[in-house]
Amino acid sequence: MKISINKTIFEQAEQFKIGLIHYNKITVAQSPQMIKGRTQLYQENLYxxxxxxxxxxRPGIQEWRQLWKTFGADPNRYRHSAESLMRRISKQNYLTPYHSAVDLNNFFSLQYELPIGIYDTxxxxxxxxxxxxxENTGYEGLNGRYNVLTNILYSQDAHGAFGSPFVDSKRTAVTEQTTDALQIFYLQPSLQIEQADQLLTSAGKMFTQISGGDYTIAVLTKSNPTIEF
Structure with a gap:
């Protein structure tokens, strides 16, 4: 599986980074009580x-809002997913458990203050x-509507767009039948490579402790814009 960043992105944001975790042989199921309890406590403290x-x-949210503006999108109209999650929590509208992959994805997003997507490979x-x-980029999203991604980052494969830091598509959603997954971390540009590696390793370890399987990490940058898992 080859993954790359279009070089035109670096013309607007030279320090842009993407973190990747590729999971193999995982089991997606109801989250264990430990994860449910930890996530609930985290949300209560965050509130x-x-x-x-x-x-x-919050620094991470603020940096991504600025990046939104750099690319020409309105961060007040199209909020990235980490900000949307935090705004819910600020109103005590806490996240309810879904399944282990989504629950951990949301937890990481809150913990690291950045948008993260997870996809069934x-x-x-x-x-x-x-x-x-x-204006021609879009898909049917998990929010139940068709989303146009003008000036918004997105991921595409041979079939077209499937993910973004705004909202992900239904087509590539992780389910309890998923055994292999790709997690995309939209890292803050200010994050150093060493910090990014530590963040991804920590997330990968926690994810596989719950879901089994194994993982491989990578960070894409201007000097290293392509990886093949």
């Missing part, structure tokens, strides 16, 4: 923090490219 500090003041065909969308 208390957000009563004194707004969502948009058996639904993906051909090479994957991360690029910037236009």
């Amino acid at each position: 208390l923090e957000l009563q004194s500090t707004s969502v948009t003041e 058996n639904t993906i065909e051909g090479a994957i490219e991360i690029a910037l969308g236009d």
Whole structure:
């Protein structure tokens, strides 16, 4: 599976980075009580923090809002997924358990303050490219509507667009039948490579402790824009 970043992205954001985790032989099921409890406690503590500090003041959220603007999108109209999750929690509208892959994906997104997508690789065909969308880029999303991704980052395969830091598509969603998955971390540009490696390794270890299988990580940058798993 070949994954690359379209080079035109670096013309607008030279320090742009993508983190990748490829999982093999995983089992997706109901989250264990330990994960449910840990996620609930994290959300309750985050809610208390957000009563004194707004969502948009948090460093990770703030940096991604600025990146949204750099690419020409409106961060107030099209909020990236990490900000949307935090805004829910700031209103005590806590996330409810779904299954282990989605629950962990949401937990990582809150913990690291960045958008993350997870995709069933058996639904993906051909090479994957991360690029910037236009008025013709879109798909049926997990939010139940067709989403146009003008000036929003997105991932595409041979069948077209399937993911973004805004909302993911139904086509590549992870289910309890998924055994191989790709997780895309839309890293903050300010994050150093060493920090990114540590973040991905920590997430990969926790994910496979719950779901089994094994994982491989990679970081894509301007100097290393392509990887093949």
